[in-house]
Amino acid sequence: MEGSKSSMRRELKFLFAIWKANLQSAMEYHIAFIAQILGMMLNNAFYFLFWVIFFERFKEIRGWGLNDMFLVFGVTATSFGVTAFLFGNAFSLSDVIAQGRLDYYLSMPRPVLLHAVSARSIPSGMGDIIYGITSYLLSGYFSWGGLGRFVVGVILASTAFAAFLIIAHSLTFWLGNAAALARLLMNAILTFALYPITLFNGPAKFLLFTIVPAALMGSVPASLVRELTWQNLGGLFLGAAVLLGLAIVVFRLGLRRYESGSAIQVEV
Amino acid sequence: MKKYWAIFKTQVVNSLAYPGEIIWRSMAILLFLWVFTFLWRVAFDTSAATTLSGLTLRDTLWYLMLAETIELSRPRFANTIAQSVKDGSIAYLLCKPYDFLLYQLSVNAGDTVFRLVLTFIFGGALIWGMVGAPPSPWGWPLTLIAFAAGWLINFCLTALIGLAAFVVEDVTPFTWIYQKLIFILGGMMIPLDFYPPWLQRISKALPFSYVMYGPARLFVSPDLERFTALLAGQLAWVAALGVLVSIAYRRGLRRLAINGG
Amino acid sequence: MTVIQISNLRKTFTTKRKAAGLGGSVRSIFRPQHQVVEAVRGISFDLGEGGRLGLIGPNGAGKSTTIKILTGILFPTEGEASVLGYVPWKERRQLAYHIGTVFGQRPQLWYHLPAIDTFQLFGKIYELEDKDVKQRISFLAEAFEIEDLLETPVRKLSLGQRMRCEIAASLIHRPKLLLLDEPSIGLDVVAKQRIRDTIRRMNEMENVSVLLTSHDAGDLEALCKRVIIINHGQIVYQDRVSNLKRRYLTTKEVGVRYARPIPKDFTMPDVNILKVGKYGVKLGFDTRQIPADVVLARLAESGDLVDITISDPSLEEVIAKIYQEVEGAKEAQA
Numbered sequence: 001m002e003g004s005k006s007s008m009r010r011e012l013k014f015l016f017a018i019w020k021a022n023l024q025s026a027m028e029y030h031i032a033f034i035a036q037i038l039g040m041m042l043n044n045a046f047y048f049l050f051w052v053i054f055f056e057r058f059k060e061i062r063g064w065g066l067n068d069m070f071l072v073f074g075v076t077a078t079s080f081g082v083t084a085f086l087f088g089n090a091f092s093l094s095d096v097i098a099q100g101r102l103d104y105y106l107s108m109p110r111p112v113l114l115h116a117v118s119a120r121s122i123p124s125g126m127g128d129i130i131y132g133i134t135s136y137l138l139s140g141y142f143s144w145g146g147l148g149r150f151v152v153g154v155i156l157a158s159t160a161f162a163a164f165l166i167i168a169h170s171l172t173f174w175l176g177n178a179a180a181l182a183r184l185l186m187n188a189i190l191t192f193a194l195y196p197i198t199l200f201n202g203p204a205k206f207l208l209f210t211i212v213p214a215a216l217m218g219s220v221p222a223s224l225v226r227e228l229t230w231q232n233l234g235g236l237f238l239g240a241a242v243l244l245g246l247a248i249v250v251f252r253l254g255l256r257r258y259e260s261g262s263a264i265q266v267e268v
Numbered sequence: 269m270k271k272y273w274a275i276f277k278t279q280v281v282n283s284l285a286y287p288g289e290i291i292w293r294s295m296a297i298l299l300f301l302w303v304f305t306f307l308w309r310v311a312f313d314t315s316a317a318t319t320l321s322g323l324t325l326r327d328t329l330w331y332l333m334l335a336e337t338i339e340l341s342r343p344r345f346a347n348t349i350a351q352s353v354k355d356g357s358i359a360y361l362l363c364k365p366y367d368f369l370l371y372q373l374s375v376n377a378g379d380t381v382f383r384l385v386l387t388f389i390f391g392g393a394l395i396w397g398m399v400g401a402p403p404s405p406w407g408w409p410l411t412l413i414a415f416a417a418g419w420l421i422n423f424c425l426t427a428l429i430g431l432a433a434f435v436v437e438d439v440t441p442f443t444w445i446y447q448k449l450i451f452i453l454g455g456m457m458i459p460l461d462f463y464p465p466w467l468q469r470i471s472k473a474l475p476f477s478y479v480m481y482g483p484a485r486l487f488v489s490p491d492l493e494r495f496t497a498l499l500a501g502q503l504a505w506v507a508a509l510g511v512l513v514s515i516a517y518r519r520g521l522r523r524l525a526i527n528g529g
Numbered sequence: 530m531t532v533i534q535i536s537n538l539r540k541t542f543t544t545k546r547k548a549a550g551l552g553g554s555v556r557s558i559f560r561p562q563h564q565v566v567e568a569v570r571g572i573s574f575d576l577g578e579g580g581r582l583g584l585i586g587p588n589g590a591g592k593s594t595t596i597k598i599l600t601g602i603l604f605p606t607e608g609e610a611s612v613l614g615y616v617p618w619k620e621r622r623q624l625a626y627h628i629g630t631v632f633g634q635r636p637q638l639w640y641h642l643p644a645i646d647t648f649q650l651f652g653k654i655y656e657l658e659d660k661d662v663k664q665r666i667s668f669l670a671e672a673f674e675i676e677d678l679l680e681t682p683v684r685k686l687s688l689g690q691r692m693r694c695e696i697a698a699s700l701i702h703r704p705k706l707l708l709l710d711e712p713s714i715g716l717d718v719v720a721k722q723r724i725r726d727t728i729r730r731m732n733e734m735e736n737v738s739v740l741l742t743s744h745d746a747g748d749l750e751a752l753c754k755r756v757i758i759i760n761h762g763q764i765v766y767q768d769r770v771s772n773l774k775r776r777y778l779t780t781k782e783v784g785v786r787y788a789r790p791i792p793k794d795f796t797m798p799d800v801n802i803l804k805v806g807k808y809g810v811k812l813g814f815d816t817r818q819i820p821a822d823v824v825l826a827r828l829a830e831s832g833d834l835v836d837i838t839i840s841d842p843s844l845e846e847v848i849a850k851i852y853q854e855v856e857g858a859k860e861a862q863a
Contacts, residue, residue, distance in 0.1 A: 014656075017653035021647070021650045025640075028682065036438065038441070039442070039444055046451070046452055047448050053462075103602050103635055104632075104635060106621065107630040109623070109624075110622070124441075180292040181292050184299070191303055260603055
């Protein structure tokens with residue numbers, strides 16, 4: 001295993017080079033870049049107004065108040081933003097697969113999946129990140145230790161989210177272009193992540209920890225920020241690791257079926 | 269008028285080219301409504317009331333079902349228009365024997381039909397199963413008319429955002445913010461009746477509530493008086509926004525003629 | 530040393546079929562109909578170091594599929610291959626360090642960035658030293674005559690300029706083998722010629738082996754030493770390009786114009802009269818049946834010559850002829 005450490009460093013160096021190129025690309029249109037960031041922050045703020053209005057009237061939902069919503073939005077928006085900004089191509093992987101654009105990544109001496117998902121950055125993700133951090137700071141749960149846990153929580157949650165996107169889009173290998181289905185699944189995980197987890201019970205709650213692991217993107221990292229317990233941290237870490245492993249396996253299996261646009265694809 | 273009808277019909281068929289796409293998109297309503305049922309059940313429970321601001325849980329969920337249907341079947345063509353402004357193809361369309369805006373209207377109306385029907389069926393089936401029968405059917409035709417008028421308001425607003433591409437580089441942020449205005453001030457996530465009175469007054473004065481809240485509220489409490497008042501307001505907005513859109517279009521074209529495509 | 534060696538390569542695709550219309554769409558969701566397409570049916574060949582080999586054939590003949598298997602993009606259904614000593618689909622990453630690829634319809638340069646930024650990124654991807662990359666870029670910039678284009682965002686380059694930058698990018702890491710899939714597609718004649726020249730120059734200077742696919746016979750004529758013609762996923766002909774020319778370029782076409790009108794019933798023995806006009810005549814002949822000087826002498830006897838053109842049939846016609854021969858042989862067997 002002596003080589004694995006240096007190979008990890010090599011991949012990181014490569015990743016930074018790609019991110020730099022992405023940033024340069026975005027800077028080519030700096031006005032649009034800034035507009036996207038500000039627009040996304042405003043967009044999120046408007047969306048959050050719903051909860052402000054809601055809690056104005058109902059005060060508390062099974063132990064959750066407005067400050068909990070601030071916290072959950074903080075964690076989820078930041079995690080979403082990190083994934084969008086650093087691994088933006090994960091959002092359009094279906095098209096990349098269906099249109100045969102994996103060829104390019106396959107002809108390069110780098111890990112295909114890592115290369116493919118990091119090859120595009122979605123500028124508005126930066127808006128989500130800034131919004132999310134602000135939302136956390138306003139939540140009333142701020143502490144320096146909490147900030148550390150926030151960072152750890154966001155890293156794990158964005159990993160889980162990216163892995164979920166990869167799995168959803170990899171269905172394209174078997175079904176033909178599954179962009180619409182993947183979009184539905186992404187909406188599902190986001191929607192569920194942004195609601196108080198206390199609303200759900202029984203099978204619904206089970207669903208949120210398994211098939212649509214929204215809990216890993218919202219409530220679990222949020223409770224990690226509130227309080228460090230082994231259950232929170234271990235659960236989140238395990239969840240993210242399992243999802244990531246699954247994503248890599250699914251993608252690899254799919255790659256054996258990859259047709260590089262040589263066969264005519266039919267949209268599902 | 270005949271050619272726009274033909275464009276509309278073609279687009280209705282064309283929208284079925286990718287049936288998977290349209291079905292998955294329509295199924296999104298199940299997701300959103302399912303979450304809503306959890307939220308509003310708990311909200312009514314914690315308030316320990318059968319009606320809130322005159323709405324029962326059943327009313328609220330049927331309201332949200334129609335609001336979601338409107339949201340999900342609403343055409344999003346601002347970026348299409350923006351694109352044709354950017355690459356100058358809007359100028360080429362000038363030599364075609366049809367009006368650009370009416371063409372867009374027919375295409376998007378055609379796109380809406382199946383999305384509307386499918387989301388309504390999926391959403392309706394779910395809510396029926398969850399909270400019981402829909403509101404009385406005699407209000408349905410009235411709702412459909414109000415829906416169409418609201419659809420036109422949405423069309424004008426979206427077209428305005430698309431035409432903004434004449435002056436700004438990227439209109440995407442505007443489409444996000446417009447969507448959120450519909451969410452909050454249009455009453456998609458929450459019936460406006462639950463708002464504090466001052467916010468209700470503001471929301472009801474703005475065009476967004478005529479797209480969303482108006483038809484959805486009429487659906488759960490159909491009543492002729494409500495209908496006529498709503499429709500009058502909607503038509504006033506359609507007229508005002510319609511004038512605005514055609515001015516923006518003409519001005520933009522003049523700009524294009526001066527600056528080149 | 531052999532650079533590429535493949536034997537009995539096969540690749541089949543399974544595609545979904547869908548009947549037209551709404552009904553067909555619904556049916557295909559519940560009971561999908563599959564169809565097996567054999568893209569490559571038992572191809573074998575090899576390429577030596579420094580060689581320049583062209584795979585030629587019509588659209589859908591299996592050229593691109595073959596090249597994609599050789600880069601490790603596609604898994605073959607059956608067969609063996611060794612590229613620079615690696616099995617592409619098993620040792621894709623190791624292989625990738627030593628080959629350069631250009632897919633004519635799949636640009637690899639970053640669209641919004643100047644080409645030099647992509648070059649530098651490639652330096653990182655192939656793990657080269659920064660100093661090396663710098664040297665290499667200035668060398669390639671000179672060889673490809675792209676010094677003035679490097680700082681321009683790629684989206685603002687013409688297709689020909691972009692393609693030269695693409696090929697330069699694929700050579701950043703000094704590959705031993707260059708695989709080009711339709712490198713000249715969509716280019717005008719001048720740009721095509723320039724691309725061919727630079728590829729050949731790089732082959733001669735650095736001894737990089739070249740395998741290219743094309744459906745343009747001009748690419749072969751100008752660039753390749755050896756040619757493989759494939760059709761329907763099978764090799765129908767392979768030989769040195771010079772042999773191909775000698776064997777098939779035996780016919781000539783001559784067109785002449787006279788100062789005075791010529792008779793309508795113009796004739797000449799042993800040649801093929803293709804066209805007779807008021808002042809001119811066009812004819813074809815086989816050099817093995819009648820020497821060219823005889824034909825020319827006879828033409829000169831018929832009047833005062835104003836203009837004369839002599840041409841070979843295009844390689845495209847030759848290839849069409851080879852297809853015909855192969856098909857004919859098959860029918861004869863049947």
